[in-house]
Amino acid sequence: GAGVSQSPRYKVAKRGQDVALRCDPISGHVSLFWYQQALGQGPEFLTYFQNEAQLDKSGLPSDRFFAERPEGSVSTLKIQRTQQEDSAVYLCASSLGAPGANVLTFGAGSRLTVL
Amino acid sequence: QKEVEQDPGPLSVPEGAIVSLNCTYSNSAFQYFMWYRQYSRKGPELLMYTYSSGNKEDGRFTAQVDKSSKYISLFIRDSQPSDSATYLCAMNKGGSEKLVFGKGTKLTVNP
Numbered sequence: 001g002a003g004v005s006q007s008p009r010y011k012v013a014k015r016g017q018d019v020a021l022r023c024d025p026i027s028g029h030v031s032l033f034w035y036q037q038a039l040g041q042g043p044e045f046l047t048y049f050q051n052e053a054q055l056d057k058s059g060l061p062s063d064r065f066f067a068e069r070p071e072g073s074v075s076t077l078k079i080q081r082t083q084q085e086d087s088a089v090y091l092c093a094s095s096l097g098a099p100g101a102n103v104l105t106f107g108a109g110s111r112l113t114v115l
Numbered sequence: 116q117k118e119v120e121q122d123p124g125p126l127s128v129p130e131g132a133i134v135s136l137n138c139t140y141s142n143s144a145f146q147y148f149m150w151y152r153q154y155s156r157k158g159p160e161l162l163m164y165t166y167s168s169g170n171k172e173d174g175r176f177t178a179q180v181d182k183s184s185k186y187i188s189l190f191i192r193d194s195q196p197s198d199s200a201t202y203l204c205a206m207n208k209g210g211s212e213k214l215v216f217g218k219g220t221k222l223t224v225n226p
Contacts, residue, residue, distance in 0.1 A: 031212055040123065042203050042216035056213060091158055102147065102212045106158030
């Protein structure tokens with residue numbers, strides 16, 4: 001597609017529920033990133049894929065967070081047993097993966113509210 | 116202390132004003148510096164990027180990087196109400212694809 005597509009745009013979950021957030025990157029983009037953006041804050045890095053390989057997951061806040069990109073295209077971020085502190089906007093971004101300045105194209109985000 | 120510091124504002128200016136937005140950083144390994152603009156309930160979009168120290172101009176926008184002071188700036192000339200958004204600085208190290216963002220500065224340009 002023309003841009004990075006994320007779904008759902010809005011998700012309300014009860015504490016303890018599992019959620020799955022989907023990202024469809026720009027076709028041909030090798031690199032895919034997940035960021036978490038809390039209210040009034042800048043995006044915080046969660047994890048990064050190059051094709052299907054997860055090269056860096058150092059930003060995942062706990063083992064309740066899991067991301068995958070099995071065929072090197074669409075990615076899913078899964079949060080198990082959601083907590084109130086997980087409430088945030090989850091941004092997906094993709095890039096060509098060329099060396100140098102990392103120019104990311106972001107999706108509109110998935111806004112998660114945990115009650 | 117965060118690697119990238121940015122005053123969150125908010126900043127409110129009249130239409131036509133010159134706006135100055137700034138970030139400081141602590142890690143001298145950062146080599147690539149970017150400014151993203153984020154409208155409410157949208158994802159960030161890239162405005163400009165620069166490599167190492169120096170200036171870059173694009174229309175009404177000028178980005179400056181001073182690596183010796185670990186300080187970057189974005190200037191907006193002749194600001195317009197459509198410039199009202201949150202401006203995020205971001206940077207990455209050479210050889211790393213991970214972007215580190217500032218907190219963002221919320222700008223309002225009043226007609």
